[in-house]
Amino acid sequence: MKKTNGFVKTQLPNQLTVLVKEAHAAPVASFWVWYRVGSRNEHLGITGSSHWVEHMLFKGTQTFPKGVAEKAIAREGGTFNGMTWYDFTTYFATLPAGRIKLALRIEADRMVNSLFDPDETAAERTVIISERQGAENNPEFLLNEELMAAAFRVHPYGTDTVGHMCDLETMTRDQLYAHYHTYYTPNNAVAVAVGDFDADAMLRLVEQHFGVIPDGPDVPPVTAVEPPQRGERRVTVEGEGNVAYLQMVFRAPTVHEPDFFALTALDAALTGASGMTFFGGGLTNKSSRLYKALVTTELAAGISGSLPPTVAPFVYSLSAVVRAGRTPAEVEEALHAELARVTAEPVTPEELAKAIKQAKAQFAYSSESVTAQALWMGFSEVFADYTWFENYIANLSAVTVEDVQRVAQKYLKQSNRTVGWYVPQSNA
Secondary structure: HHHEEEEEEEEEOOOOOOEEEOOOOOOOEEEEEEEOOHHHOOOOOOOOHHHHHHHHHHEEEEOOOOOHHHHHHHHHOOOEEEEEEOOEEEEEEEHHHHOOHHHHHHHHHHHHOOOHHHHHHHHHHHHHEEEEEEEEHOOHHHHHHHHHHHHHHOOHHOOOOOHHHHHHHHOOHHHHHHHHHHOHHHHHEEEEEOOOOOOOHHHHHHHHHHHHOOOOOOOOOOOOOOOOOOOOOEEEEEEOOOOOEEEEEOOOOOOOOOOOOOOOOOHHHHHHOOOOOOOOOOOOOOHHHHHHHHHOOEEEEEEEEEEOOOOOOOEEEEEEEEEEOOOHHHHHHHHHHHHHHHOOOOOOHHHHHOOHHHHHHHHHOOOOOOHHHHHHHHHHHHOHHHHEEEEEEHHHHHOHHHHHHHHHHHOOOOHHEEEEEEEEEEHH
């Protein structure tokens, strides 16, 4: 057990990892359970299963039938939700601190007792398919899906979390329940509590509710390793609409490498600080290099960068909305010129200092509430450990001008990128 200043990290006998942190600024608390399962744990035939299982955990248990948990949380003035991504599925509730025990009861119960009622599963198939169809109406989704499939030919990161339509139409209730039974175990989970409580008392509550759950079998490992990229890859997507898009992704370092922080600083200089986010895109900074080169010159209507932390090596992404009357080729040419410039000429010390200052401010803002702190603590524990979150500012502050130029030269190479255009049919 690690214990310092109201923070506790421990592991129960059933191998559930537990993080507890006191935060007394307001009389609220947030409780999360993170499962180390997402689309990276899927294969063709069951793509989208993690996301679908997440939905099914809101469909009830014997103790909390469908809708009862949500109503109970709402009566206490709380919020209640879940989400799925490449590396995780997570559930959380934020409540008045004196009522947080309710969240523990709900999460411990549905870790093992979710019903997966056949009728509810069938009804949710319609919902999930509708969600997929809605995404297909978004040109940026279509482009990103094609681009990631080209960038990752072996690793499951090449498949979107929502899954392929053919799998959503054919997956069975038993396949979904098997996915749940395999991955929703204490030994594959992290419980996080942050808020206005005594850490020892909260730890006892976690032990009371989760300690009785037996650990599960060993989780199947993800053995896929993406081979080196041996040249630029390109995709073009044609579809409805009046707006063209450009997206460019580069193979990126893992979060365990110092290069990750240097590339984060480079992104802040190129597109503006985005804090630490796994959803992509952040604050568009009008003083950033790419904003000046693409938006101010009226080539693009917007530009954003994204470098999300992941378990396995992922990508650094740049996305541009092409302005009416312009083409993806024009935007790509200007973008390439700026990337060549930052590779050949180091950013100035003043530019780097400003970028890091803005990134630190965004990070502080994005981790201010107890809900956000619990999110980042749990998320960090999934792909590294909670100290990664605690040391984020220090690691970012240590980045030098030389580091930024080195990672620009190492990662922003043409042979390391995959480029995608979305071309509206009206302009094709």
